[in-house]
Amino acid sequence: MKIGLIGTGWIGEEHARRLSGRISGAEVAAVSDIDPERAAAVAKAVGARVAADADRLIADPEVEAVVVASWGPAHAGQVLACIAAGKPVFCEKPLTTEAADGLRILEAEQAHGKRLVQVGFMRRYDAGYRQIKAVLDAGGVGTPLMAHCAHRNPTQPESYHSDKPMVDTAVHEIDVLRWLLGEEFATVQVVVPRSTAKRYPHLVDPQILLLETESGARVDVEVFVNCQYGYDIQCEIVGETGTVRLPDPAAPLVRSGGRAAYPLVQDFPSRFADAFDTELQEWVDALHAGLPAGPSAWDGYAATVVTNAAVEARRTGAIVPVDLPARPDFYKE
Incomplete structure (x- = not known):
């Protein structure tokens, strides 16, 4: 499974090393980052090539699935682009920083008709x-x-x-x-x-x-x-x-x-190293099996x-209701 990696900061570099050295059934084919020197260094370390930007990486016909490890506010647009391209995407938390963007992802994935998104909540794998x-x-x-x-x-x-x-x-x-x-x-x-x-x-x-x-x-x-x-x-x-x-x-x-x-x-890298390994291995295994697995776009x-409500609660001192709609049947386990 040829993986494209967006974001080569600390967690992105760690995921690149995992996918190329500890995870079976996958290889890092391409990486991108807003810092081209950082992207080049990580690409060299794992034998991948550098894509000019995230959009070109997602559109690359050789890239079969994408790992998003970029800055949080960029996640929504990059995940939506993966869905539009019909490519499975593993997105580090948060899926989005604003709930409205999360709804856009849910709508796009349901319109596609198949689960493509997994969110990087590694504690479920500890x-x-x-x-x-x-x-x-x-x-x-x-x-x-x-x-x-x-x-x-x-x-x-x-x-x-x-x-x-x-x-x-x-x-x-x-x-x-x-x-x-x-x-x-x-x-x-x-x-x-x-x-x-x-x-x-x-x-x-x-x-x-x-x-x-x-x-x-x-x-x-x-x-x-x-x-x-x-x-x-x-x-x-x-x-x-x-x-x-x-x-x-x-x-x-x-x-x-x-x-x-x-x-x-x-x-936390020491505490949850094994969980990160298990998380990515099970994601790759699910890609090969063609079955959805792991925390979904709904979970993200x-x-x-909840976190948006918590920020409001801290700022106001109020007990804030969590305004969550009913879970769509598409995401019911």
Whole structure:
């Protein structure tokens, strides 16, 4: 399967290396980026050629499927171009930054008549989250009543602003909890505790996202992106008859100097490396099988609707309804 890659920043370069070195059944045929020198360097590393721009890459007859790893606001136009060309597209999150663009993608894909879009929500491919999903689907803790989550990063750059905890960070919890609980969110609220001093002055950090599902289950997500100590992802589902908790990554326990300790993961590439590999391998396998798989355009759209509502909730202090239409039959599993 010959893949075209749009965007050769950090995640794009990583995906290029995965597709060319760790994923079977695929090769990177062409890459494009707004920085031609960056595109040329990545292309050389994986034996691909450079396309002049994203539109020419998508139109290239040799490119059979496309990976979109560009800047978030560019995703909508590039995904729509892939649909118009009839080419499967794997789009890194977010599918779109605005919900209205997500609707355009849903309409275009349904008009095409076949699923082409998969969104890069890699947590669905993490072994720990998949184990939680298996427990919940088997009724192992009864009907879910609550979920408690934390998403902590050691630091963030100055460009990280106060909307990003919802749009770029908690979006992962929003998607994976929709998947784990099997239902949509109905309302969202954001509350703000005292901010850490270890942040840039323009950033509100931490923030706490409070969500209610359509059935009345309650979810809280702590987003703390300057926690200093490591990259720490936590998730616990509380059911009527028990709880299930996401395991921490395996690490050796060291006993020395009068204490016992184990190292903490420091970044998301290390924490979710295996999930990224599994995600792209299963996408390529699905392309060869000709069957839709993975998070759909609907999942990307629903996550954007929730994050847009969360941004409004933080700015206004209100409990904001999630204005999500009924899921089209086209996207029902």
